[in-house]
Amino acid sequence: MPELPESHPSIVSPEAWEAARTALLVKEKAHTRARDALAAERRRMPWMAVDKDYHFEGPNGPLRLIDLFAGRRQLIVYRAFFEPGVHGWPEHGCRGCSLGADQVSHLAHLHARDTSLVYASRAPQPDIARLKARMGWDMPWITITDDFDKDFGVDEWHGHNVFLRDGDRIYRTYFINNRGDEAMGTVWSYLDLTALGRQELWEDSPEGYPQTPTYKWWNWHDNYDAEPTPDPKWVEVSDAGEAAFRNAEK
Incomplete structure (x- = not known):
């Protein structure tokens, strides 16, 4: 085991440690409240109508964008890089995307908030099925067949696009990529990206939004x-x- 660097923090008594932790907690609480305020602002972002009809391939055949909602109100689509030309192909997907896939929490909790999560790549479905089996992943994972990735800013790098539907009308409500993507995977990180949020009474949401x-x-x-x-x-x-x-x- 390597030695600790000489610049490591001081070693203190339990009382001094608790005092330091209490002082830092003030800043951590402020950070939490700032994060909640940012999510509240995110819920008030304008929506962009999606008028183009996008098509994908799923394990059971062709799919349209509206099908990815699986009947739910909201949809999060993560563009994962698994395809020819990506480091690791054909045995593995992108290392970063794969690390993110390992973090995905159980989707039943998102579904309970009327939200679907889907992964999307350009690899054919047999390769995606093989990769999911190898890595122990079970999230829905579809094949991009048109310009969806280019149109939504994920043709060269990964990212999460968030959508909401009103009947057959689909709207893009948010997009996150780069450093913002690395912490994704929990129920809360996903819901805080959505237009409807966690849908709990404490949240600062526009009037009429669903809350329990x-x-x-x-x-x-x-x-x-x-x-x-x-x-x-x-x-x-x-x-x-x-x-x-x-x-x-x-």
Whole structure:
């Protein structure tokens, strides 16, 4: 094991460590509130109508952009690089995109917020199926067949495009790439990109946006369909937890 650098932080007593942690917590709380405010501003961004009819290939045949929503209100499409010419082909996808794929949380929680996540590459479907099996990934992953990647800024580098649909009308609501992409993968990082957000009552969202009581929609990932209504015991536990958090901040 390599030695610690001589410039490492000082070694202190438990009391001094707790004091330093408490001082830093003030800045961390400010960072959290700034992040929430930024997400609130993101929910107020204008929408761009998507009028072009984009086509893809899925494991069961041709798909259109609206099909990728899978009946849900929102859609996040990540452009992953897995195709001829990409380092690692044909055994692997891009190392960065693959690291990101390893971080993707269980999609049932996104689905519970009416949001779908789809990966998209130019590799043929048999290669995508082989890669998913090798790496243990199970997110929907489709093949780009037209100018979708070029039109949405992901023909040369990765990125997440976020869409919302109103019936058959589709709107682009957000786009994130570069350094912003590296922290993606949690339910919260995805939902904070969307036009509707986490959809909890504490959020600063435009009037009329869907919102439900904080924490109450949370569930085991295999239980959303079996129990769509919040469990009374979980309501009791989450209420107690929320009260404790609020008291700790006073």
